[in-house]
Amino acid sequence: MTEETPGFDEKPDVPSGATPDDAAPQAAASSTEEAAAPAGDASAAQMAGLTAQLDQVRTALGERTMDLQRLQAEYQNYRRRVERDRIAVKEIAIANLLTELLPVLDNIARARDHGELVGGFKSVAESLETVAAKMGLQQFGKEGEPFDPMIHEALMHSYAPDVTETTCVAILQPGYRIGERTIRPARVAVAEPQPGAQTGKADSQDSAEAADDKESGGPDEG
16 A cells, blocks of 8 residues: 655746746736736627627717707797787787777768867867777778779779769778777769760770871872
8 A cells, every 4th residue: 555755845847948937927927817818808799899888879969959940840830820810810800809999980981081080079080090000000092993802892882984984983981990900991973984985985096096097198009
């Protein structure tokens, strides 16, 4: 039976020509290389992960930016629509109020025509007309202007030899508008050209030309 020698320690194999002290640095270098390789792989993987996260953040930022721009455009459209509706409601309210005042203005005009607009009544009437004008009320309708069915309402009709088209010859009630909105057409009497007036005028012109030809000896012969 073989007996083990006490205190015997096995030593690592040492290459030929190398001392036992050279074995320790070589082993340390091998351990460093083995540790560096996993560390490099971990750094590359970490960089790839950060790049992917950056791409995700950029994509999310682009989507949020587009959402913000769309929301801002919708808000601007909403503001314009609200402002347009506010102006329209205001114009309608003013038009309704002034429409109710038109009979009063007509009475003031008739009193002025008859010389009854005097004293305190005159002052009140002029103040009312001034306020109506400040609110945008405009009067229209004049004698001699061409008849326009869009702004005139013909209550009387006649013929006249001195007009060449349908013409307003009398303003029975003036028209009123607010801006481009007509709240009452002008009520007028119209006159049209006399029937046959154009034919008679043409016949007179032909007769005059014939008389000139006769005086000049007629057309040249052969």
